[in-house]
Amino acid sequence: MTKDLKKIATNLLLHINGGIGKCIMATAVIRSYKAANPDSKVVVVSGYPEVFVNNPDVHKNFPFATAYLWQDYYGQPSWNVSAHDPYMEQHWIKNDKVHLIDIWCGMLGVESVQKTPLLYFSGPEVDELTAMIKTDKPLMVVQSTGGGNPAARSWTRNPPPSEFEEFISTFKDTHFVLHLCLPETPALVNCHQRLETLNRRQAMCLIHYAAEFVGIDSFGQHARAANPSAGPTVIFFPLAESVDKLGYRLNTFKNLVPTSEVQNLLKGHQDYYATVFKLSIENASDNCPVPVGTRWFQFGPTIEHISGDRYGIKANP
Secondary structure: OOHHHHHHHOOEEEEEOOOHHHHHHHHHHHHHHHHHOOOOOEEEEEOOHHHHOOOOOOOEEEEOOOOOHHHHHHOOOOOEEEOOOHHHOHHHHOOOOOOHHHHHHHHHOOOOOOOOOOOOOOHHHHHHHHHHOOOOOOEEEEOOOOOOOOOOOOOOOOOOHHHHHHHHHOOOOOOEEEEEOOOOOOOOOOOOEEEOOOOHHHHHHHHHHEOEEEEEOOHHHHHHHOOOOOOOEEEEOOOOOHHHHHOOOOOOEEEEOOOHHHHHHHHOOHHHHHHHHOOOHHHOOOOOOOOOOOOOOOOOOOOOOOOOOOOOEOOOO
16 A cells, blocks of 8 residues: 555544534544544534534534535545444443543544644634623623533533522622523523523634633533633533543633532432443433432632633633
8 A cells, every 4th residue: 555545544534423512522532633644634524513613623524414425425435434422432431530532532543632622713703702792890601501401400410500500699790690591591590691692603602712601511611621721610510520531620620529428429329320321411310319408519719710800702812
């Protein structure tokens, strides 16, 4: 095989099933793949093509319904196809302390050299959001639910509403607290504004550049981690193991996990491992093993928050 043919053989079609957070994480995987195969091309097929817009590591980017993908890519011998789900790899199933990005890179046979996602926004995209949101206080963006159904209350993903509200209430006088949500997302009483009209790319951009961010173990934390200059960030993790498997230990991040009492209650319940780590977080039952009234989180000291020298959103210089 000639050198040129070897280069062609490393071209990758990455087929991504799953949510937008998984697609954002995939940008780190793609960067690691390109680092190992700099002359190869990467084509992405996913349900969230807006994640990969302007990405210099992606040769082409398609939604699932695009015509002729099989003829042009899947069936071509010059393209390797990866459509395997990293959630079904043994490290994830066995609940090993290995991040999903590292698992995914291992499946592709490359070293995981990029540990955080990568997003690329244009100046007009940032300007549009800046013009939309006017405030004389530091902007704190809040994401309170995740998953395919924002109206659902999943104990595996969403923190108790009363405790989330309690945390947000400490900032309502010092910050402009904006709730990033969909129309069906349950309301938060301690926010100054609900923002329901953004498309997905605008939502990612807002989280990426906001002065501060409070969210849950979902797409918001991945969009936030893609900004190396991001300000204070607080992420609630109802499942403590998710910090090592899905989260980021960055200097500006504070990862809140349940108390030891709650963690012990969760680990002693059959649904904890049988659903969350073997099937997927979306299939966890509604049978929460933590009794009503039990406190999940102790906030403790927070990271240093912005007191007024930065407002709205601000792109990297």
